[in-house]
Amino acid sequence: MITYNSAVITDDCSGAVQLAAAAVRRDIESTCLETDKKGVDIALLQDSGVKKECFRISVHNENEVKRLMIGASDDFGAIYGLFYVSKIFLGVKEFWFWNEQNFAKKEGYPVPEDFTYESRPFKVKYRGWFINDEVLFDGWIRDKDPEMPWRMAFEALLRCGGNMTIPGTDFNAHKYKKLAGDYGLYITHHHAEPMGARMFARAYPELEVSYDKYPELFKGLWEEAIEDQKGLKVIWNIGFRGQGDRPFWIDDPAYDTPESRGKLMSDLMLVQYNMIRKKDPEAVCCMNLYGEIMELYRDGYMDIPKDVIKIWADNGFGKMVSRRQNNHNPRVYALPDQKDDGAGANGIYYHASFYDLQAAAMMTMLPNSPEFVASELSQVFEKGADDFWIINCSNVKPHTYYLQLISRIWKGETDSGNIEAFTHGYCDDYYGFEYCSEISELYKKWPEYAISYGQHEDDHAGEQFPNHGARILACAFIAGFDRKDPEYTDKTPELNWLIEADTLRQQVVWLLAKYEEGARGYKEYLEKCLAVKEFIESDGAAHIAEQLENNLIIQVKYMYYSYLGAYHICRALLKCLDPDSKDANGESFIGALEETGEGRTIDYLSAFYEAGLARKAFYEGYQDMRAHEHGIWENFYENDCEADIRQSYHVAESLMSYLRVLGDGPHFYKWQRHFQQGAGGDKVHLILRIKAHLTDLEVWELMDEANKKY
Structure with a gap:
């Protein structure tokens, strides 16, 4: 024993x-x-x-x-x-x-x-995680043990059979590469930081970012990177992107044609390749066919040394096509075809987590199904892209279900034909056999409730869809509301990727339907989860119920509160953008206080109330998230800064203030007199005020109390 x-x-x-x-x-x-x-x-x-x-x-x-x-x-x-x-x-x-x-x-x-x-050999030669956008790691442990999240991540990766990592984003990648090396892992690099070198703009902030003007300075940074990683096992990522995760020609607009861009990238990759091979003739090199680089390669504008591993990337939602960037979404197929046969090794950069300020998932699981993921990865094997898999795992904890799935696939233990067995086994692993059936049914429902926002099979929304979408709408309204002709307030171009529209009202109407569907669906899903949790608790297994709460239910709640808040943002805006719109009962409980613009009524007060409901939903979602920090997880969610449900409630507060300015300013007494007892009332208009001004939230709370009476 x-x-x-x-x-x-x-x-x-x-x-x-x-x-x-x-x-x-x-x-x-x-x-x-x-x-x-x-x-x-x-x-x-x-x-x-x-x-x-x-x-x-x-x-x-x-x-x-x-x-x-x-x-x-x-x-x-x-x-x-x-x-x-x-x-x-x-x-x-x-x-x-x-x-x-x-x-x-x-x-x-x-x-x-x-x-x-x-044991058997792995199906993938180099396989590991990119700990990317690891914002929840920052400030989690603070001064107690800042390396602990990284040690636990590297240990989990090794337990999954990984052998390679990009150990963080930007500064963290440099800070934790030695620790990753201590765990025996190969080090590779972010596509925005070729060779793991410092960015030119950081090293020389006073200089224009131009290779043509400062080739020796660029080469010096590359030499520095080679020396800095001496003693580590490195898979060298070569390439040339801009100062950050963007095309280099944004920094150097002299390269204004595909031919010139492709030639410079090809020439510089060869320079980097030769520098590395001079130091280590056996060095392994790779390069990312990502975003704009994929298009250049597919169109024949790039030459890549044949023994460099080409890394093909999914679109952030698990589909092996090029990613959407802002409103540009060409969906170029992102796996080698027959032209690449015999032309060197191939691999993938695949997202279990993604961040795009549009519809991605980072605080919650991938919104597409495990069957879909397994099917895409089976095509990766069919195309021979099995030399290199780097999986974006962000903050690890929200994504363990999909990370375990992918590790079983790179081990050759799971494929698209046995996902149900995988899910059952996953729940057995972490929750125990006794409640495995009930909990595995909940995990199966995760992709079923994801909102579809487009025509493609992978167009399913993560938590960024309601949070970023609602904030985009609110900001566009505040910046551009046309009080004279509300219905024709200009659309926001930031949503062109999502919907063809001529006005902001049309965008809001379309998103309102999606957000209502999301709020309704995730409420239903949450009720099912809580019923299972209550059953487990009543059976005396409180620790398993708490695990379920901390691993799955927290994510369902994040989605529910996000969609609920976004739904009320849309309702608030429509009160102004569509003055003829009515609630189901035909009237607002405060309709008597509607303001008039150009002969039509605009219900700023009801809009203010809806914005307050949005603020309440986002705030409750934030508070619920933080309530899950316990023990070792103290402060884990404090730095939710990408989906950022906390920022959503701040934007909702800003919308409340703007609407109050429109409907109650500049003296701010009308709404208060209506709702605050002893403030003067509606019927008798005194010259002087008799109560101090209330804050927006105080006015809203009085309104909410009044609403509950109706």
Whole structure:
């Protein structure tokens, strides 16, 4: 048996293997009761007969001393073997930390005397995570242990069989690359930071960003990057983008044709390639066919060295087509075709999480189904793009379901034909067999409630759709509301990707229907989740109910409150943009106070009330999210700054203030007199005020109380 007294023996092993062994020792302490019972030791054995990155496990009995031996020919094999033992015998799963797996300690865990196991090679050569837009990591642990999120992420990646990482975005990638190297991982780079070099604009802020003017300075930064990563295992990402995640020609408009852009990128990749190979003739290089680069490559404007891995990217929603950028959405097929046969290695950059300020999901799971993901990745295999998979995992915790799915696919354990078994197994892993059926049904419903916003199968919305969409509408209204001709207030071009419209009113009407559908659907979904949670709690399994709340229900709530807030934003705007619109009952409870513009009534007061309902929904969503921070998760959600439901309620407050200016300014007494007892009333208009001005929120709360009486 493996007991509390089992040792993990790693004599003469590397630091990376020692870290994995320490993690397994921690697993033993987390799952075993402290007893005097002798346990079988776990020991590593150098075995050159085992394939690279594989391991062989068997029970050895010498002089009545039993050991569970892990044979491997390299560090990755040893690390994967250690974590396999922990998973199979101790029950410590890949995402034990991130999914808050509960452990019931036992005296020991039996190991059959005839136990043997030999792992198979992975289907993907280089496979790992891009810890990108990791905003929730920032400020989470603060000064207690700033490396902890990164150590837990790297450990989870290794437990999933990963061997490669981009260790963060921008400054974090430089800060944590050594730690990733300590865990034995290959380092690669963001497509916006070729070779992991510092950005020119940061190194030389006083200079114009132009390779033509400062070629030696650019080359100096590349040389610096090569030297800085000496001693690390690196897969060198070469390329040339602008200062940030955008095309370089935005910074250097002299390159105004596809031919000139493609030639410069091709020439500079060759320069970088030669610099790297001069230092290390065996170095592995890759380059990203991402966004605008995909179009240049497909149109024949780029030359790439044949032994450079070409990385094809999905669109952020799991579909292997080029991504939408603002209103430009060409959906260029993003996998190699027959022209690429024999032209070098291929891989993918794939998103379990994405950020686009339009419809993506970062705080919540991918809105497309696991069947869809598995189908797309099966096509990746069919096209031979199995040399390199980098998966955008952002902050890890919200995305463990899809990250585990993808890791099972790169191991060759799951495909599109057995997703139901995968989902059942995932829920069994983290919630236990007893409630697995009920919880797996809830996970299956996640993509079913995602709102479809377009004609394509992957056009399903994440939490950015209601949050960014509502803020775009509110800001466009405040900036451009036409009080003389409300119905013809100009549209906002930021929504051209979504709907063809001539006016803001048309955009609001279209989105109102989507947001209403989302609020209604996620409310229904939430009720189903809470019913299962209540059932589990009533059965005495409070810890499992809490896990369900912290892993899945929090995401459903985020979506519900976001859609509810966006729905009320649209209703507020339509009160102004469509003065003839009426509620279902034909009248507003405060219709008597409508203002008049150009002979028509504009119900600023009802609009203000709806904006307050939006503010309330967004605020409750934010408060609920923060209420899930407990124990080690203190401050985890504090820096939600991309979907940012907190900013949504601030924008709703701004809309309230704007509407009050329009309908109650400049003296701000009419609404207050109507709703505040003792403030003068509607019928008698005194020259002087008799109550101090109320804030927008105080006025709204009085309105809400009045509304509840009707």
